[in-house]
Structure formats: structure tokens, C-alpha cells
Amino acid sequence: MHNHKAHGPHGHHDYSHEVMGDILEQEGALHRGFNADAAAWLSGLITVPVARVLDAGSGPGLAACVLAEAFPDAEVTALDPQDGLLARAAARAERLGLGGRFRTHRAELPGGVDGLDPVDLAWSSRALHHVGDQQAAVDALAATLRPGGVLAVVEGGLPPRCLPRDLGLGTPGLEARMDAAAQDWFSDMRTDLPETAAAVEDWTGMITKAGLTPAGTKTFLADLPAPLSAEDRRFVHTRLTMTRDQLADALLPEDKATLETLLDPDSPHGVLHRRDVFFLHALTVHTGRKE
Incomplete structure (x- = not known):
């Protein structure tokens, strides 16, 4: 699952555990509205009392803590x-103040859930694409559910955007070209995973194949409009720095030069000082219920 890489665009650049934790926490801060909105939707979707929740691929626990707050008896x-x-x-x-209801379990999917107590909600956000056999991972999570329980998988959606199409620097459309490079890297990453298995990324289809009844798919926005706070601009700066490191070999020289200016803390054109920097990301939650 999380193999020392931050979520999208992931890359070949490895980070220490400590740096990786910082990056994932900063990325989670940019997605704070998404986690709360998705948890609220799920709380209305699940029709059984929620006594146990599993966050598979939890990283530093931002979503897990939001789920603990959304399901106060779990x-x-x-x-x-x-x-x-x-x-x-x-x-x-x-x-x-959630420690009394919070547990951690060190394991990888798909086999790592074996032996865990059955749950009423199994959640996995942007982690299953790190598993070679994604269907096996969905199957394993589906098997953890009690009757009436729900599996929620966050995959797909649309790539994040944080910059105007025309920055006044370089050729317009920088982020679209970065997305294309990231897609090529993503395919290579999937190919290189242990026990990788090709699959049509039809998440509702995979959930159905795992024996669950589709319970709804909904897309949520992480929507932080310009002008961002100084703190959120720092988070965007971290994200762009990671992207620059991970995709450097695939980017055009002009685009690399534009990124260097954007990341220069002393440049008035840099993201730390620009008032037109925003953060917009569409994240899709696919759900299935165990009958």
C-alpha cells in the first residue's frame, strides 16, 4: 500500500518515513473538507449501528480520526x-481525545486483514492502487464486513489543480502536461508492483465481484479557493516540490524551469506569494453493502 510515496502524482523519488509522514499530513490538510463530507455521507448511508470501523491504508490517520468523530460509538x-x-x-x-476508541494494526493488503474483528465500515482512500492485485484487496476488505456493513473505496476522481492555466510563466497548461507525465508513471508503478494483476478499474464492478451490493457512488470536492492562506500555500508548495522531484525526468526543460520559479521562496511569481493559487480536487467514493 503506502510504499513511502505520497498520493498522486506518485513517483520514483523515495522519502524517509519522517518526511513521508509530513507530506501525507500536509496533503491531508488540503483534503480536510473531503474527509468530513464523505464521513457525513457514509453516516447516512449505513443502516446498521456502527461499532467497528477499519481504515485500510490509513497513513498518519487523518481520515481515521474523522471517521472516529463521525461514528462516536465505534x-x-x-x-x-x-x-x-x-x-x-x-x-x-x-x-x-479519541485514544480510548482507536487502535493501530501494522499490515499490508490483501492478507493483512485476516484475523481482524468484523467491521461495520471498511474505508480505504487512495491506497488500493498500491496493491498489485486490486481485486484481491477489494475481496479481502469485503470479507471483513458484518451483514449490513459497508465498504467505501476512494479511487479515481480527477487530478488536483492548484494553478491558473496561464501563469504568466512558460507555456500555458503546465498542470495538464504534468498530469500526462504522472499517468505514464502510474502505469509503470502498477506494472512494477509485486503480484500485479491487470484489471479494468471499474471499482463498482470490483465491489460487485467481491459479493457486495453497490450502495452508491459519490464524488466530493476538496475545494480551497484563491487566495489560499499562507499555510495552505505552503502545503501546495510541498506538493509541487514532490511532483517536481518525482516527474523531473519526464518534464520538458521549459516546464522544469517554470516549476523552479514557482518553487523559489524568494520569487514574487512563486506559489508562496501568489494570490491566484488554489486547491481543487475531485475524489470519488465507491461503496458496497454486505447483505
Whole structure:
């Protein structure tokens, strides 16, 4: 699952556990509205009392803590292969007063859920595409559900945007070209995963194949309009820095030069100072219910 890479565009650039934790927490801050909106939708979708929640591929626990708040009677388990990220998740839960209902479990999908107590909600956000056999991962999560329980998979949607099409720097359309490079990298990443299996990325179809009844698909926006706060601009700066590092070999020289200007903390054209920087990301939640 999370193999020391941040979510999209992922890349070949490896980060230390500590840096990776910082990046994932900053990315989570940009998606704060999405987690809350999706949790509220799910709370109305699930028709059984929610006593146990599993976040598979939890990273540093931002979504897991939001789910714990949305389902106040539930015990929440954050599952991730990285001890450092799980320690951050546990510390976050403790800070928020959720520690008594919060557990961590170090494991990878698909086999890592074997032996866990059955759950009423299994959530996995942008982690399953790190598993070689995505259908096996969906099958494993579906098997954790009690009758009436719901699986929610966050995959697909649309790539994030944070910059105007015409920046006044370089050739317009920088982010579209970065997206194309990221798609090529994503295909290579999938090919290189252990036990990778080709699959049509029809998430509702995969959920159905796992024996669940589709319970709805909904797309939510992480929508932070310009002008961003200084803190959110720093988060965007971190995200663009990661993208520059990960996609450098695939970008045109002119686009790399534009990115260097955007990332220059002293440039008035840089994202730390621009008032036209925003953050917009469409994230799709696919759900299935165990009858």
C-alpha cells in the first residue's frame, strides 16, 4: 500500500518515513473538507449501528480520526504497513481525545486483514492502487464486513489543480502536461508492483465481484479557493516540490524551469506569494453493502 510515496502524482523519488509522514499530513490538510463530507455521507448511508470501523491504508490517520468523530460509538482501527505512520495516527487520535476508541494494526493488503474483528465500515482512500492485485484487496476488505456493513473505496476522481492555466510563466497548461507525465508513471508503478494483476478499474464492478451490493457512488470536492492562506500555500508548495522531484525526468526543460520559479521562496511569481493559487480536487467514493 503506502510504499513511502505520497498520493498522486506518485513517483520514483523515495522519502524517509519522517518526511513521508509530513507530506501525507500536509496533503491531508488540503483534503480536510473531503474527509468530513464523505464521513457525513457514509453516516447516512449505513443502516446498521456502527461499532467497528477499519481504515485500510490509513497513513498518519487523518481520515481515521474523522471517521472516529463521525461514528462516536465505534472503535476505529488504522491499518498501514508503516510503523512510523501508525505512530502518528495514534498520537493524532490521542490529541483529539479519541485514544480510548482507536487502535493501530501494522499490515499490508490483501492478507493483512485476516484475523481482524468484523467491521461495520471498511474505508480505504487512495491506497488500493498500491496493491498489485486490486481485486484481491477489494475481496479481502469485503470479507471483513458484518451483514449490513459497508465498504467505501476512494479511487479515481480527477487530478488536483492548484494553478491558473496561464501563469504568466512558460507555456500555458503546465498542470495538464504534468498530469500526462504522472499517468505514464502510474502505469509503470502498477506494472512494477509485486503480484500485479491487470484489471479494468471499474471499482463498482470490483465491489460487485467481491459479493457486495453497490450502495452508491459519490464524488466530493476538496475545494480551497484563491487566495489560499499562507499555510495552505505552503502545503501546495510541498506538493509541487514532490511532483517536481518525482516527474523531473519526464518534464520538458521549459516546464522544469517554470516549476523552479514557482518553487523559489524568494520569487514574487512563486506559489508562496501568489494570490491566484488554489486547491481543487475531485475524489470519488465507491461503496458496497454486505447483505
